[in-house]
Amino acid sequence: MAYVPATTLNILRFSKLSRLMSMYPSHFAEPNLNKITDRKSASHIPVKAATNDLSDSIFYGELKNKLIKYITKKGNRNLAKELLNETFETIKRTQIERLNLNKGDKTSVIINSEQLLINAIENSRPLLQLSAIKRGGVKYQVPVPVTEKKSYFLAMKWLLDAAREKDRKVHLPEKLAWEILDAACGQGRVVKKKDDLHRQCESNRAYAHYRWS
Amino acid sequence: MKMFRKQFGNLSRVSTHLSRNVLAARVAYRDVEMSTNAAPAEDVTSPPAVNEFRTGVTNPGDHSDVQVGKFYTIPLEEKKQIFSGGGLTKKYEQQIKTFTEACIMVRSPALELLHYIKNADLSKPVVRYVLYGDNGVGKTLSMAHVLHYGALNDFLLVHVPWAPNWMKRPKESANSATQEGFIDLPFDAAAWLIHFKTQNSKLLERLQLKTSKEYVWSKRESTPAGASLIELVEHGIARIKYASETTAALISELKQLATAGQCKIMVAIDGYNAFFHPVTRIFSDNKQRVTPDRITLTQPFLDITNYDWTNGVCILSVDKIAMTEGYMDSYLPRYLLGKEGFEHLDPFVPVHVGNYTEKEFVSYINYYLDRNWITKTQPGFEEQLKFMSNMNPYTLMQLVRSL
Amino acid sequence: MTTNLVRLLECNIRNSKATVAQRTMRVFSSQQEQSSVEDDEEFRVLNLRTIKQQARRRVIKKDAVPPPRTTHMPVDQDWSAVWSGPRSFHPASVPLPLRQGYTERGAAAPSKYANAELMKIPNFLHLTPPAIRQQCEAIKKFCTPWPKGLESEATWKAIFPVEVITTDYCHSLPTIRHPEARRVTITLNLVDLKFDAHAKDKFLRLVGERYNQETGVLTFTADRCPTRKQNYDYALYLLTACYHESFVTEPWEASKSEADMEVYLFERNKAKLSAEAILNWNVNGEKQAPSATYAESVEKLINEGENEYNIAKYKEEVLKMLKIAN
DSSP, rough: SSSOSSOOOOOOOOOOOTTOOOSSSSOOOOOOOSOOOEEEEETOOOOOOOTTTOOSSOOHHHHHHHHHHOOOOOHHHHHHHHHHHHHHHHHHHHHHHHHHHHHTTTTTTOOOHHHHHHHHHTTTTEEEEEEEEETTTTEEEEEEEEOOOHHHHHHHHHHHHHHHSSSSSHHHHHHHHHHHHHHHHTTTTHHHHHHHHHHHHTGGGGGGGGGGG | HHHHHHHHHHHHHHHHHHHHHHHHHHHHHHHHHHHHHHHOOHHHHSSOOOOBOOOSSSOGGGGGGTTTTEEEEHHHHHHHHHHTOOOOOOOHHHHHHHHHSSSOOOHHHHHHHHHHTOOOTTTOEEEEEEEEEETTTTTHHHHHHHHHHHHHEEEEEEESOOTTHHHHHHHHEOOOOOSOEEEEOOHHHHHHHHHHHHHHHHHHHHOOOSSSOOOESSOOOOOOOTTTTTHHHHEEEEEEEEHHHHHHHHHHHHHHHHHTTTTTTEEEEGGGGGGGSSOOOOOOOHHHHHHGGBBBTHHHHHHHHHSSEEESEEEEEEGGGGSSSSOOOOOOOHHHHHHHHHHHHHHHEEEEHHHHHHHHHHHHOOOOOOOOHOOOOOOOOHHHHHHHTTOOHHHHHHHHHTT | EEEEEEHHHHHHHOOOOOOOHHHHHHHHHHHHHHHHHHHHHHHOHHHHOOOOOOOOOOOOOOOOOOOOGEEEOOTOOOOHSSOOOOOOOOTOOSSSOOOOOOOOOTTTOOOOOTTTHHHHOOGGGOOOOOHHHHHHHHGGGOOOOOOOTSSSSSHHHHHHOOOOEOOOOOOOOOOOOOGGGGGGEEEEEEESSSOOOHHHHHHHHHGGGGTTTTTTTTEEEEEEESHHHHHHHHHHHHHHHHHTTOOOOOOOGGGGGGGOOSSSSEEEEEEHHHHHHHTTTTTOOOOOOOOOOHHHHHHHHHOOOOOHHHHHHHHHHHHOOOOOOO
16 A cells, blocks of 8 residues: 555544543443344343444445534535535545556555545544643643544544645635545645644653653 | 653654654655656556456447447547537536546447337438436436437437537627527537538538528628538638527528438537527516527527428437426426427427446446546445445435545 | 101101111110100200200201112113213213323323313214114114115216205204204206307306306305205206306397407407418418317416416417418
């Protein structure tokens, strides 16, 4: 693979920890999309109710679903879906054209746009963040680790922000497709933004102890 | 202190990760440099392999039931000649560009039409074939298939890619100079003349067709009797002001020539029912909407779809989306044509275009897989697609685009 | 004093339900009263301030509620005598353990006594089968026997196609007239009238709204005359006049244009002209006419409306007519 390998492919579970205010006790299992093979043992495990956007159709992806929610404005989810579909179409078009240029060498080009989206998000996830902490009347920018869930949020937010910052004539799907393609190969504005943040964190490492003292 | 160490350890791990990631990103960057900035590929022209969803028979005249559900490739040159001015839908053009080949599936409505045309007695008055069917079912592409046949078999093509464009979004409208109360669409007429010229220039040169009478456009301009048709067309393109009249003249000439047996004509009009829509979006001088019969472009095309000439075929399609809101309840021809249109066309041969059959559907999915257009192939994805699209071609195309 | 006592006694006697104990008590009290009267005569109290003697509050005497009538109803009583006409529910007269109404969950519904729910709903206790039978028996002497040969509905509908509907009103007003009673409605099925094509079309245009397209029923309603007899005559006159008028062909009817046609006719339309023109293209000799099946398919397509079947039929006929290889 020519691109940065995604750190984990199993990113679909954002957090293994059970939430404190959850209505389900901690021993409840997450709803599973896969067909149950061992019916006997499965019947003894209580399962959380599935959310209403969970589906086992081919159009479903957990990360994709999350991104659709972030794209949505004023509850117009249908439009958001349409936009993401168009994004994926554009990505696929460019990748297929690239593939044709490479004389059909499938190993060098990823066509699966959802895979590309996952790669892009993985590449633009931050590990640290700066947070302002006041010590002795001075505010220090203190590097703080980001939780896994927030890192995904930030990655998608940055991608979207980058896509929304565009000319009026360019459509969001088009720009988003470019950003995703760029980020999936570890370049572009979003990855640069992440790297900048990391660099800043690195330079502020001296303040790290302010987090707890 | 212990806590501090723990945090510190955490941080250092993070920093190593950072550097690794940057390195990896750089490597990737170099790799990608080579493959970005790609222009759409045009050079992949190696003949595709013949397999269960493709056929090597590229001449639509040779298609038979054996090839139903299979794709045949239109050579790029012929595609450019026939469809450069329209004739394929926008989405399909995009697909052709991405797939680097112009493939059309051989389907039964087109085959049926070809069968009729091949066995038609051309000395009889023209037969009007009307393609009808629900939205997105492949009427235009069936027509394209037949057009390809016509272009290869020395038919002069009189092809209107999408008639409602004239009624709904004309480039410019002007009062007609010759006919009182009529409206000219000079730019659209000129565009159509260019389309006619690109489609038929080779054949026109070969046939050497001449005009039968003198056309006087103005005091200084005229086309003498005996001038070639190409001259007539070129005059219309050059003098956009007279394009509408040139169109009318050209079509009446063509009718006469065909009846005299000098050429064969294939008339193909997509969205034909737009000519019988109650109103258009064009406004006249007194700020009232004009009816389609008050547009000068309408008359020649209504005239050529009449039955009073020979040596030709008419392939028309009626479409729900050629109408406007309130007139889109049914896709059946009598409803869409209205009383007037039905009387104009009667007796015509209705040809129904339907959704994919099982075989066509499987073939289409295989084609998409071959062209790498479907990348998600979980078990049972065909079933889901079949269920969600109801095997409607356009819906399938829309569903598949994000997969 | 004695009169007082006598009245009391009388009252007691009249009240047959009063018990012996009551009676003795009353007597005892009257004796006491008598003695007090004697005392009054001995000590008369000077009433200086003339205080008004408080008027004794009159005790309203109520008759004791008798036990419900249902308790001593014989099992084989004549029910129609108990409940002879429509009447709102009365618990003491209905020997049924009825319950009706909403209560808390789990509790039984309220019983029939003082139950407004039972009184609100209409009851049909006066329409028991024996009561109906009895009333039928009673009015039998006013009826004539059912005519022979009209046993089934089909037969009498065939012989008497016209149905006359009138309404009689019965009410307790000084006048016995009701304005609605004069209204006469006659109905009949259109299929019972014999028409030719022209007459039928004209008849339908004449009757207009009075014909129901879905059921095929003609309805004439007359209420413009003061009596029922006149209205009935008028309705029959209307029917007769419309029927006979529909057979008259006026000279101006020849100018009926295509827009006035009630159905599409192949003969009258452009379809025929174009079909003939195509069939007889470049033919000088004998003219050929389009086939009847083609004409029928066009007519069906237009008159019955479009559907896949009609379109397919039309296509088949066109292919046959134009001799296109199929």
